[in-house]
Amino acid sequence: MQIDLLQEARRQAEICNACRYCEGYCSVFPSMHAGRAFSDGDLTQLANLCHNCRGCYYACQYTAPHEFDLNLPKALAEVRRDSWESFAWPQPLARRFHTHGGAIALALVIGFALLLWAIRSIGSAGGDGFYAALSHNAMVAIFLPAFLLPLISLVVGLRRYWATVDGQTVRLGDIMAALSMAAKMKDLAAGHGEGCNFEDEDRFTHGRRHVHQAIMYGFLLCFAATSAGTVMHYGFDMPAPYPLWSLPKLLGISGGLLLTVGCAGMVALKLKSDPDLGDVHAWGGEIGFILLLGFVGLSGLVLYLLGSTALMPLMLALHLGAVLAFFLLTPFTKMAHGFYRLTALIRDAQRKRS
Amino acid sequence: MNDATSLATSYDVAIIGGGNAALCAAMTAAETGASVLILETAPKPYRGGNSRHTRNFRCMHSGPLGPLVEDYSEDEYLADLMKVTGGKTDEHLARLAIRSSEECLPWMQDHGVHFQPSLSGTLSLARTNAFFMGGGKSLVNAYYRTAQKLGVDVLYEAHVTHLELNDNHIDWIDYTHDRADHRVTAKSVIVASGGFQADTDWLTRAWGPAAQNFLIRGTPYNRGVVLADLLDQDVDSVGDPTQCHAVAIDGRAPKFDGGIVTRLDCVPFSIVVNKNAERFYDEGEDVWPKRYAIWGRLVAGQPDQVGYVIIDAKSLDLFMPSVFPPLKSDTLEGLAAEMGLPADKLRTTVDTFNAACGDTSKFHPTELDGVTTTGLTPAKTNWARPITEPPFYGYSLRTGVTFTYLGLKVDENAQCSTPSGPIKNLWAAGETMAGSILGQGYLAGFGMTIGTVFGRIAGREAAAYAN
Ligand SMILES: Cc1cc2nc3c(=O)[nH]c(=O)nc-3n(C[C@H](O)[C@H](O)[C@H](O)COP(=O)(O)OP(=O)(O)OC[C@H]3O[C@@H](n4cnc5c(N)ncnc54)[C@H](O)[C@@H]3O)c2cc1C
Ligand code: SF4
């Protein structure tokens, strides 16, 4: 990991540890105040506990022009991104996408081209609905590895993280504690429950929490839709297409709507917020990722609407191309933060119990 | 609002200062429908004076209230105050502040302040002091938001230079903004511009040349300009200029605005020497919070107004970390070199101290443990353990001034006066009138109590007069 980023975070953490005024805001401070000196692993853990709500920036009496120049949200955001890049595997891919929105767009185009090519050259094996454009077997052949490879990559990254932050043997209770924090997005409400300082300097709002909830639950619903389809296909021999009043469709449409609206909201929020309180270098990569995720949702909805028209194969290529790019980039984009954050919360639960 | 030309030329209430007292006055006055102007000399990032450095306020309560546990009665509060001020307290005004503090807490919440449980390392205050979540700057931010919602006009970088006093009436206010002179009139005027501690020349006149070496813990903007202007016009004052609240802080702190992180809590576990490597006071006299303020004056009395704390490895984890890491060496001689102390003299002082230490088996870091030296002057009467275990650590100490006491004399309506009677339209709140209550000494969290209580009173009275 980059020494200068860690050193800057350490300098700031030492000031915070002598001050402690922000202790009530989030999980970062109680964890920070448990020690006196900060190892690289400690700082990596703190960085992954922070969700960049900026409460501690606007509350800080030491921000520039003060010579102590506190900007903890930024310092932790930089260490956080650096940690994801350093732990990601394989390395040559790791350092492209967090900082380069353009690289994400390129991946999308490649995914789209690949799917178009697949539709052209493999085509249907006589299926109905979308399978009329691309056979079920071809879809599985493309998406099974596209789903599994990133998972393997994530596991490698998270194991490296766990070793760095001195993780202990995980107990069920640790996981339950972490999941309950994440499900409520407790930290995103801030210690007093009035939200983040993301839109208008020090005004607290719930906007970011709400769009984040929309994105997370939208994504989970879409994922559930696919899973439901898979179970129906293999378990009950009920292949697609499904009618509107079916589990995959209901989950998929509501998920797609939430995802699209959530991502649009998140982009709008990011445009309003001060980029200098986050990782400026990652701004393009983050926007690129949100747009990609939003595009997955939107293209899925459009595909549903145009499903019985001549535009269907083109939309299918667009949608599946975006899904492919999204899956493959998971370990190397902002998508990884969900996994790291959950891992950090598990580690924090261990700290609290010891 | 950043532009003097967009202001009205006349207001019901004009308030000088932009800290806690000013904001409490502004919100209270605006809630009655009065038009209110805040003139704050600091630029926006530094708005809020010393209030932006605070962390809690002291609050009377019967039964749990907000973050506060158990009870804290009026009499106990007053007794605590009398203890630290040695009885130099205006009991009538003090009781008024204490009694009103209880209703302040919910009022503060209604105006946007969030509280949090007592911070780690400060559990002893969980009953008496309510901590602001995010500290004083977040309180100040919340109040500015509420004030602006109530229609209060705020002008930053508006430096008030003069209040024109004629026949016990303030006729107008002069201020500079954007390199130009401006004048505004108001039916009522509230002074909430703090003490004069950031004016080193004034401190030097009161304290002598030693004051040049004092550090100022809070804002560089409280230079007492308005206070001096009013004193020149014979407005009644209280307190004397040599009284200030001062503590011993890390000698490497910046000249201004170092705030809370520069405090050092290690004195009870140390020996403290002057630049000649001689001890000069009992480091173990009492638990640290109670001695905190004494050491500011002790260090001010030493040559070059500097002290040096020496501890060894076994004490390093017994106190809250401070912002700068300690100097460190494997030998005392090495530490002396790093600190610029005479090495042989330091060796003698430490050896003499170590030889005077006795049985340390009763050592207890958070209680008066009676582990004392024998036959040593000055004695160390608690926590006296020999300094033997390398590495050795050192901090330099300087006097850090929190605020000055010389201020405007007010009555129970926060109203100012001259020898010929009350000034019809002038009130004062906060640090600038704290001397009306505190003659000397200080009780943690009482500054914000005074500012909140008297800010609200001043706002109410000023608005009533204007309407
Ligand atoms: C590091 C530190 C920690 C503290 N912690 C606590 C604590 O935890 N609890 C507590 O109760 N007290 C604490 N205090 C004391 C507390 O800060 C003060 O008692 C309190 O803030 C005073 O409020 P005030 O509004 O009177 O003054 P301030 O908040 O200092 O406000 C004065 C305002 O006047 C403005 N001003 C000055 N001159 C002019 C001028 N000529 N024209 C226009 N504006 C002017 C200043 O810019 C400032 O905005 C602390 C002090 C320090 C330094
Ligand atoms: S961010 Fe600033 S106010 Fe908050 S704990 Fe750190 S130093 Fe203190």
Ligand code: SF4
């Ligand atoms: S930005 Fe928010 S989450 Fe991150 S450390 Fe500050 S208060 Fe905590």
